[in-house]
Amino acid sequence: MRRRTFIQTGALGLGAMALNPIGSLGKAGGKPHRNLWATSVFPPPGDDARMAWWREARFGLFLHWGLYSILAGEWMGKTNYAEWIRNNAHIPLDVYDTLVARFNPVKFDADAWVGMAKDAGMKYVTLTSKHHDGFCLFDNKLTDFCIRSTPYKRDICTAMSAACERAGLHQCWYHSIMDWHHPDYLPRRDWEAATRPVDGAKYSRYVAYLHGSVEQLLRNYGDIGVMWFDGNWETTWTHEMGRALYDLCRQLQPNVIVNNRVEGWSQAPITDPLGDFRTPEQQVPATGWPGVDWESCITMNRNWGYNAHDHDFKSVGQLIGLLVETASKGGNLLLNVGPKADGTFPRESVDRLAGIGRWTKVNGEAIYGTTASLFAKAPFRSTTKGNRIYLFLTDWPTASLALPGLKTPVREVTVLADPGRRPAVATDGAGRQSLGSLGAAPDPVCSVIALDFDRQPEVGAA
Numbered sequence: 447m448r449r450r451t452f453i454q455t456g457a458l459g460l461g462a463m464a465l466n467p468i469g470s471l472g473k474a475g476g477k478p479h480r481n482l483w484a485t486s487v488f489p490p491p492g493d494d495a496r497m498a499w500w501r502e503a504r505f506g507l508f509l510h511w512g513l514y515s516i517l518a519g520e521w522m523g524k525t526n527y528a529e530w531i532r533n534n535a536h537i538p539l540d541v542y543d544t545l546v547a548r549f550n551p552v553k554f555d556a557d558a559w560v561g562m563a564k565d566a567g568m569k570y571v572t573l574t575s576k577h578h579d580g581f582c583l584f585d586n587k588l589t590d591f592c593i594r595s596t597p598y599k600r601d602i603c604t605a606m607s608a609a610c611e612r613a614g615l616h617q618c619w620y621h622s623i624m625d626w627h628h629p630d631y632l633p634r635r636d637w638e639a640a641t642r643p644v645d646g647a648k649y650s651r652y653v654a655y656l657h658g659s660v661e662q663l664l665r666n667y668g669d670i671g672v673m674w675f676d677g678n679w680e681t682t683w684t685h686e687m688g689r690a691l692y693d694l695c696r697q698l699q700p701n702v703i704v705n706n707r708v709e710g711w712s713q714a715p716i717t718d719p720l721g722d723f724r725t726p727e728q729q730v731p732a733t734g735w736p737g738v739d740w741e742s743c744i745t746m747n748r749n750w751g752y753n754a755h756d757h758d759f760k761s762v763g764q765l766i767g768l769l770v771e772t773a774s775k776g777g778n779l780l781l782n783v784g785p786k787a788d789g790t791f792p793r794e795s796v797d798r799l800a801g802i803g804r805w806t807k808v809n810g811e812a813i814y815g816t817t818a819s820l821f822a823k824a825p826f827r828s829t830t831k832g833n834r835i836y837l838f839l840t841d842w843p844t845a846s847l848a849l850p851g852l853k854t855p856v857r858e859v860t861v862l863a864d865p866g867r868r869p870a871v872a873t874d875g876a877g878r879q880s881l882g883s884l885g886a887a888p889d890p891v892c893s894v895i896a897l898d899f900d901r902q903p904e905v906g907a908a
Contacts, residue, residue, distance in 0.1 A: 491739055492722035496701050499616065500671065500723075501739065502815040503569035504773050505806075506618070508743055508782035509559070510574050510750040511602075513545040513581045515787040519753030528784065529751030532579050532626060536637045539627065542579065543591075550597040554789025556609035562791065563615060566799040567806025569814070570616035572674050572780060573606055575663055577620075577751075580627025584667075588658050591627055607667040616671030619663050623691075623708075624677030628652050632682050649682055657694055664698040674725075675708045685712040685720075692720050705741075723778075730768065734775030734818055741778040744768055746795055752784040759794045762801030763891045769802070769813060770838045770892060774827035776818030809862050809894045812836035820905035824850050835903055836862075837895040842887030846872070849879045849897075850908030858898040863888035869895070 491497070510529050519527045521535040532542045563571050576582045582592035584603035593602055603619070610617040625631040630652035634642050664670055673695050678688065688710035695704050706721025723739035730742050747759045760768075765781065772779040783795045791799075806813065816829035816836065825848070827838040839847075849856075856879060861867045867888070869881045887893050897903070 490719075491737065492703060497703060497722065497739060500570070500703055500778070503616070504778050504813050504816070505566075505568050505769060506570040506572060506741075506778065506780045507563040507566070507568045508572050508620070508750075508780045509785060510577065510620075510752075510782060511785045512574060512577050512583065512751070513542070513549055513579060514577070515752045515785060516545050516548050518787070519749065519751070519755055525753070525755040528749035528753045528756075529574075529577055529579075531751075533635055538638070538641060546581070546591070546595050547597065549593075549787070551787060551789030552598070554598075554602070554605070556602075556605035557612065559785075559791070560606070560609040560613045560615055562796065562799045564613050566803040567810050567813070568615070568781075570618050570671050571606065571610055572618040572620050572672060573603065575603055575619045575621050576625075576659065578622045578624045578626055578677050580622075580625040580631075582659070584663065586659055586662060588655055588662075589628075603663070603667055607670075611668060617667065617669075618672035618674055619670060620674040620676060621660060621663065622677040623656065623675055623683055624680060625652065625656075628655060630655070633680060653687060657691065660691065660694060661698060664695060664702065670699055670702050672703045672705065673708075674705050678707050678710060681711045684710040685716055686710070688720050689718075730771045730775065730777070734777055736776065736818065740776075741780050742768070742772050743780040743782065745782045745784075746798060750782055750784055752786050752792065754786075757794065759798065762798055762805075765798055765802055766805050766892055767840070769806075770827050773813045773816055773829050774819045774838065805889070805891065808889070809892070812838070812862065812894045812896070820903065821851060821908075822905075823908050830903070833899045833902055835897040835899075837897065839887070839893045839895065840891070842893055843881075843884055845882070845884075847881040847884065849881065851906045852879050852903065853877075853906055854899045854901065854903040855879070856897050857900050860896040860898070861888055862894040862896060 512529065514529045514531050517527070517531055519525055519531070521527055521531055521537065524535070527535055531537065560571060573583065575584055580591055582589065584592065585594045585601045586592040593599065607617040626635065630647050630649060632644060632647055632649045634644055660673070664673070688708045692704050692708050695702050703722045705723055705725050706719065707725055709716070709720045723741055724735060726740060726742045728744055731740070734740070746765065747756045749756050769779050783791055785791055812829055816831045818830070819828040820830055820835065821828055825841070829836045856871045859869045859871060859881060861869070867885065869884050872880050872882050881895070
């Protein structure tokens, strides 16, 4: 079922924005529905000092880019592929390897990429240093299957980390635990069992390679905000291995944040879950996770990697709606772009980032550094910051706006897009507060009203 636009649904209609699954497998990329990182045992919240910038940020850019971008989602006449194309289209390894000689993103401009993220109001960038196909966008000294072997040759991660530092954004790395290329990674794909026998493969050698790769990512590119792991669901990757990898990251950079997809398989129930934050994919949890750090990763269209045939992009209004919904539930939004092989963003992504940026320039203070809504039930989304509550209004009221359950008297009201407008506050005989005389909506997508109080506001049952 297709989702209606953010304007049509309004704040209440958003609910848990559960989006359609991507292709046959999911994502970041395309995991089976054996969701080891969504267990009932929550990882403990990360320590406050280390997590402070991430909780303040609320909004980041996800980038899925690699050899698969060259194929642009198409193989043998079928056009429904993306970053999982080697596996899903059953491309032999020796054929896929020929893409290395074709990867030459001469239009890649790290400052332009980071600049678009910053202008959109994003505070961090998470790049696929290596996806499941095993190709590394950095100059990995442990393999030739990396950017060094391409015509381009220049280290993408060096360029991105330098651009992020110049722009004041946090550089983060996505890194796949799964690897379809390394000779020691197990298990093999079922469809290539005949052409890639497991004789001589030793998984412990692959784990050493993984550790060595991560060590380079955390030693050679400055301060890294997040190590965002993925591809951890196969039973060869165990809880003990996850613990060792998490500890390695923290030893190399004590302040780095590690997501919970570092977690591995365990035959016994896991009582010491790993990771600093949870990673719901293609959805915003219905009620968020109070007391737990989390980040929803969501695509702009239907795919993570570039697919030239996928023009099913969410509107600017829908994407703003996702940002509002995640913040109002106390989470972060990691919004994905799949760059083209030449190093440019699809035009649809560029336009949407610019549209989001126009909104965040006016209303960003209602997102950054806020906490989840205090209202149990209300005709709007909201966030809280100190002695201020922000109301997100998609359905702008023509008359009054009830503030259900608000106990603390409102001292002042400000419309962020029209600071000179000061709606009046009315209180009835039962102490119920409401706003009146709102006038016309100042923003066609989502207008934000700030309520200021003399103390931290309290909201009870409506």
